[in-house]
Amino acid sequence: MVWNVHGTGSKNKISAIKEVVRTYKPTVLALVKTHMGGDHAVKLGSILGYSGHLRVNVIGFSGGIWVYWNTDIVNVTPVYEHQQFLTIESSKNGDFNNTRSLSERHGGDSNMAIRCESFNNWIKNCELIELAFTGPSHTWARGNSIETRQSARLDRALCNSD
Known part of the structure; x- marks a missing residue:
């Protein structure tokens, strides 16, 4: 700005x-x-x-x-x-803090769908694939009440598709 x-x-x-x-x-x-x-x-x-x-x-x-x-x-x-x-x-910097879909996030800004699409396009353009994941659906959280609670799946592993 x-x-x-x-x-x-x-x-x-x-x-x-x-x-x-x-x-x-x-x-x-x-x-x-x-x-x-x-x-x-x-x-x-x-x-x-x-x-x-x-x-x-x-x-x-x-x-x-x-x-x-x-x-x-x-x-x-x-x-x-x-x-x-x-x-x-x-x-x-490399810490994207982005998710691939709205279901991977609770809370956040109104541009989240656009950010998800942009992140998915970046993954596709870089010809990356996502490795399998097991564990909690959201790997990051903050907030002390239901009103302020935010969470997301931010931890993921991507690798070259070759």
């Missing part, structure tokens, strides 16, 4: 950024035209819960680019930095 925030110094702006992150949960978040210096960038990243951070510092009170990401989900590497732009390379 890229957001031209036009400043990050006010409490209202920080609250708005926190709300966007809470609602949309972007894996990578780029804030442009922050108009603030580096110490504020580090503090905001911590408040938002991001473990990775890059920035192009402001010139006076002009510009500023801050990029945040979750290091457990993606790797982000700077390629080129300029005072007005930042080129990065990103790649998803």
